[in-house]
Amino acid sequence: MDEQCRNCPALCETRTQVVHGYGDVGADFLFVGERPSRAADESGVPLVARDSAAESGTEVDTGADADTADDLRRILERLALCDATSPADQPELENVYLTTLTRCRHPERPPTAEEIDTCEPYLNAEIRMINPEILVPIGDRALSVLGTDYTTTPADELVLPDAHATTIRGRGFELVPMEAPRDRTPAQTQTWIEHFADLMASDYRQTKGRQKR
Template sequence: MSPDLPDPRNPYSMDEDCQNCPALVESRTQVVHGYGDPTADIAVLGTAPTASADRTGIPFTGDETGEVIQALLGDLGLSDSPPDSTEPALSEVYLTYVTRCHHPERGATDEERHNCEGYRTAELRRINPELIVAVGQGALDALAFEYTTRSADDLDVTVEHATTIQGRGFEILPMIEPADASESQLATFREHVADELDRDYRQTKGQRRK
């Protein structure tokens, strides 16, 4: 990441004291906004912060899921940090979630997802990535209506895992939640992302902009 870029933690200065969802205000440690390179061509979108991300304040850190994602990024040459880093040194990658607050006993409600939609939409529009890795069904569902020609009912992350879906202005790479994926499935996904980078992104890198 260039030293001229802003701090990777919440580089767009989104509201760190959001009060839109009273139950989540009570349950969270902090709001977990995006982290990484704000000029990234690759965004990694998860469903919601885990307990570990709630503690660190950085998406995909502090637990096994985070280590799988960080190891993947390292294998692809997109991270210079060990998989267990809580402040990864990323290049061309931005990490974020559909919703920004952790609840220890349940997933987000429809209203809570709606309340967070503006944050996600603003980030993706400002980053304007070429590739979005959608980690889990929740992330894939969030992208379906606005960013693809397919409905959420037509998208199953298990079926679409390690494939490419053409979005509006970018490509979506669905990924099964690491906790639910076998070593073979993770290896297949890694190979697919590497192929996409070699075929498309690295060939056109720097030709378009933001």
């Protein structure tokens, strides 16, 4: 994983660092968001990191990025996949790995399709390394990319909110899509947690040579 990647010149000018994946490298569950948040750009931890200023009460991440961090952290804690006492910028994760479609952040816009394509080898390398059982795409863009690359389901059937809290058979994986926090109701969050908890309690492991935990 190249920490000095220069493949997307526009993003190189705005990032603090390249944000690769984070978590348990032997995880069964791999969550994929769209891009690093401002806090992730600062800390190097995707999806759940909060701004270091949060503890002091000064300016912190706001908007969709902050919503995603708080929301996903609470979900992981409820599923016993994250230690609730661990630091905000260095969460202790068990059986879960977090990553994003792109590795660098532009503060004023989402990544372009070309930038997502350029970062795809990093995502593919992480998926091959982790070899998870379940992929969790968060939001429409992550679902579109993972659904296209890792399932045989027609693209027009891979849409949110219809696919939210469902299980989609993939090529050696299963996908459990999650609606993005900014578009999701509390009831939808509860539905997803219940669906995922049921899946965790089931015999979800595929026949891929993985030793059972």
